[in-house]
Amino acid sequence: MAALSPLSVALLVAVTVGLAAAILAWRERPEPGATWLAVLLAGQVWWATFLVFELEATTLPAKALWYDVQWVGVVAIPVGWLFFALAYTGYDRYVTPFSVALVSVVPAATVAVAAAGDPGNLLAVDRVVRETAVGTFLGVVPGPLYYVIAGYTYLLGAVGSVPLIQLIRDDARPFRGQSAALLVGTAAPWAGNLAHLSGAVPIPGLDPTPLAFAVSGVAYLLALSRFRLLTLAPAPRRRARQLVFEQLHDPVFVVGTEGLLVDLNECAAETFGIDRRDAIGEPAATVVPKYDAIRELDGADADKPRPIPIVGRDGQRPYEATVRDVIDDHDRTTARVITFHDVGVYLGQQQRLNVLNRVFRHDVRTETNLIQGYAEQLRSDPTDERALSVIEESAERMLELSERTRTAGELFDPTEESETAPLTDAVDEAVAEARAVAPDARIEVGQVAPVPVPDVLAVVLGNLCTNAVGHNDAATPWMRIDAAVADGWVEVTVADDGPGIDPAEYDVLDRGTETPLRHGSGIGLWIVKWGVDHLGGRISFDEREPTGTVVTVCVPVDRSETPGAGPDGEPPDPHLDDPAPSDESGSLGPPPNAGR
Amino acid sequence: MANEPTKPSAPDGTTAQYRSQSTPPDSGAVRRVAAFAAGAPFTALVAAVEVAVVTVALGVPRSAAPVAVGLIAFAVYAADHVADAEGDVSSTPSRARIALRYGDQLMTAAAVSYGLAVALAVGAGPAALALALVPGAVWVGYATGRPAAAGDLAAPLGTVSVPRLKDVFLLNSAAVAIAWAVAVVAAPLAFTGVTLEAVGAPTVALLFAYVAVRSFVDVEVPNVRDVAADAARGTATLPVVYGTAGTRRILLGVDAVAAGLLGAVAAIDAVPRPVLAALAAGLAVSVAVTALADRLGGAALGVAPDCSYLVAGAVLLAIGG
Numbered sequence: 001m002a003a004l005s006p007l008s009v010a011l012l013v014a015v016t017v018g019l020a021a022a023i024l025a026w027r028e029r030p031e032p033g034a035t036w037l038a039v040l041l042a043g044q045v046w047w048a049t050f051l052v053f054e055l056e057a058t059t060l061p062a063k064a065l066w067y068d069v070q071w072v073g074v075v076a077i078p079v080g081w082l083f084f085a086l087a088y089t090g091y092d093r094y095v096t097p098f099s100v101a102l103v104s105v106v107p108a109a110t111v112a113v114a115a116a117g118d119p120g121n122l123l124a125v126d127r128v129v130r131e132t133a134v135g136t137f138l139g140v141v142p143g144p145l146y147y148v149i150a151g152y153t154y155l156l157g158a159v160g161s162v163p164l165i166q167l168i169r170d171d172a173r174p175f176r177g178q179s180a181a182l183l184v185g186t187a188a189p190w191a192g193n194l195a196h197l198s199g200a201v202p203i204p205g206l207d208p209t210p211l212a213f214a215v216s217g218v219a220y221l222l223a224l225s226r227f228r229l230l231t232l233a234p235a236p237r238r239r240a241r242q243l244v245f246e247q248l249h250d251p252v253f254v255v256g257t258e259g260l261l262v263d264l265n266e267c268a269a270e271t272f273g274i275d276r277r278d279a280i281g282e283p284a285a286t287v288v289p290k291y292d293a294i295r296e297l298d299g300a301d302a303d304k305p306r307p308i309p310i311v312g313r314d315g316q317r318p319y320e321a322t323v324r325d326v327i328d329d330h331d332r333t334t335a336r337v338i339t340f341h342d343v344g345v346y347l348g349q350q351q352r353l354n355v356l357n358r359v360f361r362h363d364v365r366t367e368t369n370l371i372q373g374y375a376e377q378l379r380s381d382p383t384d385e386r387a388l389s390v391i392e393e394s395a396e397r398m399l400e401l402s403e404r405t406r407t408a409g410e411l412f413d414p415t416e417e418s419e420t421a422p423l424t425d426a427v428d429e430a431v432a433e434a435r436a437v438a439p440d441a442r443i444e445v446g447q448v449a450p451v452p453v454p455d456v457l458a459v460v461l462g463n464l465c466t467n468a469v470g471h472n473d474a475a476t477p478w479m480r481i482d483a484a485v486a487d488g489w490v491e492v493t494v495a496d497d498g499p500g501i502d503p504a505e506y507d508v509l510d511r512g513t514e515t516p517l518r519h520g521s522g523i524g525l526w527i528v529k530w531g532v533d534h535l536g537g538r539i540s541f542d543e544r545e546p547t548g549t550v551v552t553v554c555v556p557v558d559r560s561e562t563p564g565a566g567p568d569g570e571p572p573d574p575h576l577d578d579p580a581p582s583d584e585s586g587s588l589g590p591p592p593n594a595g596r
Numbered sequence: 597m598a599n600e601p602t603k604p605s606a607p608d609g610t611t612a613q614y615r616s617q618s619t620p621p622d623s624g625a626v627r628r629v630a631a632f633a634a635g636a637p638f639t640a641l642v643a644a645v646e647v648a649v650v651t652v653a654l655g656v657p658r659s660a661a662p663v664a665v666g667l668i669a670f671a672v673y674a675a676d677h678v679a680d681a682e683g684d685v686s687s688t689p690s691r692a693r694i695a696l697r698y699g700d701q702l703m704t705a706a707a708v709s710y711g712l713a714v715a716l717a718v719g720a721g722p723a724a725l726a727l728a729l730v731p732g733a734v735w736v737g738y739a740t741g742r743p744a745a746a747g748d749l750a751a752p753l754g755t756v757s758v759p760r761l762k763d764v765f766l767l768n769s770a771a772v773a774i775a776w777a778v779a780v781v782a783a784p785l786a787f788t789g790v791t792l793e794a795v796g797a798p799t800v801a802l803l804f805a806y807v808a809v810r811s812f813v814d815v816e817v818p819n820v821r822d823v824a825a826d827a828a829r830g831t832a833t834l835p836v837v838y839g840t841a842g843t844r845r846i847l848l849g850v851d852a853v854a855a856g857l858l859g860a861v862a863a864i865d866a867v868p869r870p871v872l873a874a875l876a877a878g879l880a881v882s883v884a885v886t887a888l889a890d891r892l893g894g895a896a897l898g899v900a901p902d903c904s905y906l907v908a909g910a911v912l913l914a915i916g917g
Binding site for chain 2: 018027
């Protein structure tokens with residue numbers, strides 16, 4: 001074996017490290033980018049290998065043959081680099097058979113020209129043997145196709161570098177190290193080729209690009225072993241972040257600076273019944289629920305979000321909306337992200353805690369004081385029938401309070417599956433409870449459709465009916481219950497001829513919180529409100545002439561449906577005292593009524 | 597676990613973690629090194645010596661062939677040990693433990709080793725490169741499942757099952773033996789650029805047959821050690837099919853064939869006398885190992901057959917000058 005030229009020895013180093021890195025990359029398949037990195041490194045090894053053969057060949061035809069064979073490796077490198085960078089950084093949707101075929105057209109044409117013997121001198125206008133101190137190689141005067149493929153290589157290299165450069169600025173140190181090593185591995189051959197094209201190489205005609213592959217190989221080996229390239233690839237992050245956006249249980253909208261909808265997640269589409277393909281590009285005001293109200297939040301009140309009632313798939317739910325600006329690298333706001341968080345459960349829990357606190361702090365204490373006082377009186381006068389009667393009544397109220405408290409606890413137990421029952425059964429059950437409270441009451445039942453409703457509605461109606469006849473000072477209490485069904489909503493009306501409900505009770509329900517000075521009496525109305533809220537419905541109170549109250553409850557027929565999906569899904573306006581104001585109307589249409 | 601309480605492990609209440617270490621050097625490290633050396637490095641050494649002996653036998657100039665073949669052998673066997681580490685736990689526990697613990701490092705070493713071998717082959721010319729790339733191509737093929745896919749295509753709609761090569765009785769050992777023979781005999785020619793005609797086709801053919809036959813014995817002898825594991829896996833080997841005694845008789849017969857081939861080499865005076873003597877010494881070692889196959893321990897049986905080449909190399913060095 002003849003002694004190798006210094007250039008060949010240097011190239012063998014590039015072959016060694018390049019092939020080792022290629023094997024390790026190939027071993028990591030199917031990690032993102034592994035196959036394409038192996039292709040890139042194999043291209044480098046191929047180029048260096050056949051350059052050695054060219055250097056060691058002794059005749060011009062032999063050198064020309066090995067020179068032409070090198071083109072396979074030369075053109076494989078930029079293709080491998082581009083698709084490696086895309087797959088490795090998570091842009092794998094651009095790595096398709098079609099895109100690979102498209103990108104490979106120019107490289108394949110180049111190889112075909114080389115294989116055909118370079119007809120028309122497209123690749124090399126002239127070829128001469130150059131004898132130098134470092135080796136004897138083929139000096140080539142480039143043809144037009146040479147410059148085309150060179151430019152194409154630089155183009156693919158630049159495109160592939162973009163996502164990797166982004167990683168250098170990443171917070172995660174391993175990815176910074178990986179991308180830095182990869183860019184060094186890529187920049188070294190580029191620098192060599194630029195030096196060749198610009199004539200900066202001291203040995204005329206020598207293209208040092210393959211020599212720089214030794215640097216590339218070491219950089220890639222370092223990235224593979226030290227920085228765990230491929231075993232710790234950033235590719236999943238892009239998908240994961242997209243997945244979080246898509247799978248978030250809160251509706252999210254992205255609105256551009258021009259007020260047009262840019263994106264929305266799956267939850268937003270489902271909750272508010274929006275067709276994503278149709279919605280994107282539309283004015284946000286026509287798609288995003290309560291958009292005008294939310295825009296106002298994007299100011300001084302942004303830190304104090306207040307619940308906004310919006311009708312959606314689960315009926316009317318209170319949402320807290322947060323608005324966050326999307327800022328680019330130049331501190332420019334490019335979009336705003338609006339997130340809706342359903343706070344119904346949280347508000348219900350807060351209210352129940354608040355009310356139960358009041359029950360123990362006020363109601364139970366009052367009754368206990370009463371019992372204690374009259375018990376003292378009984379001690380001094382055991383024949384005091386009135387004292388005994390008061391104690392019995394007080395104990396009965398406490399028992400009733402206890403029962404209702406238990407009902408409230410059981411009603412909203414999150415571990416319990418919600419069941420459905422026909423509306424007729426719910427009405428019958430409520431009427432039966434009312435008759436038990438006031439056997440002499442006149443109770444009228446209107447037409448009731450047998451639609452399925454959640455069984456929570458039976459508890460709501462039971463409380464309303466017992467209140468209607470129980471807190472009624474008429475000689476013969478009267479009440480009437482009617483139920484109408486329209487557009488997937490059930491509207492139940494309970495009317496009585498009692499003294500009416502104290503406005504203070506409405507006020508407390510409206511505010512949603514009680515204070516030591518402003519609170520309701522008992523928890524019956526609270527149970528009604530919580531039940532209606534739980535069902536995604538609403539409740540309203542009207543005075544009745546000449547006396548009495550009309551309570552209207554509006555709830556979805558079936559919670560699995562999306563009654564608020566569009567104008568057709570709007571609950572009927574139950575002619576109440578507070579018609580739907582426009583500022584409470586989301587893009588899905590106005591709510592049934594404001595209620596109290 | 598960070599929050600797990602540390603239990604005192606000594607009467608003084610201290611734990612091993614905090615006590616000063618005054619124990620003697622870990623003899624386990626020595627065992628691990630020995631177990632590692634007895635694996636791929638030993639195989640690489642044997643391969644290099646084998647190629648060196650054949651180089652002298654063929655009468656071709658010295659070249660990088662022994663080094664290149666040794667590096668390829670190391671790469672192939674190291675990668676194989678890593679790939680089969682879990683399955684080797686029962687038969688070669690020490691080697692399997694090393695492969696499992698240092699799998700990434702071994703694979704890196706294997707990759708660099710193969711890269712170096714290919715670089716040496718590139719320096720030697722296209723023929724040497726082609727020879728060096730065969731193991732890599734086969735590895736890539738198996739890694740991508742190409743042979744299995746080809747088998748599926750060959751089987752007409754599943755009516756005929758195409759078994760894997762390694763599951764076919766005798767063919768497995770024969771394939772390995774032929775692969776070794778090709779590498780060992782062709783490498784000296786390819787790395788020096790000496791043609792078949794220049795050496796003489798009969799000489800090359802006889803040496804090829806000799807190396808193939810001897811390699812077959814070297815592959816089958818360790819199967820005596822693995823007979824229980826192979827039987828449990830359903831892998832048909834000579835010891836599984838014919839028992840230990842039957843295997844010994846068969847392999848002694850194969851050694852007799854090798855002796856015949858050596859006689860033929862001597863008859864046509866194809867190789868120098870010192871080489872003939874060295875090969876004869878190696879064959880004698882092989883016969884001895886085969887005869888003692890059921891008496892040697894598992895570790896010894898794993899390396900003893902290949903030692904015949906080391907003996908041949910030593911004899912050649914001693915008498916060949």
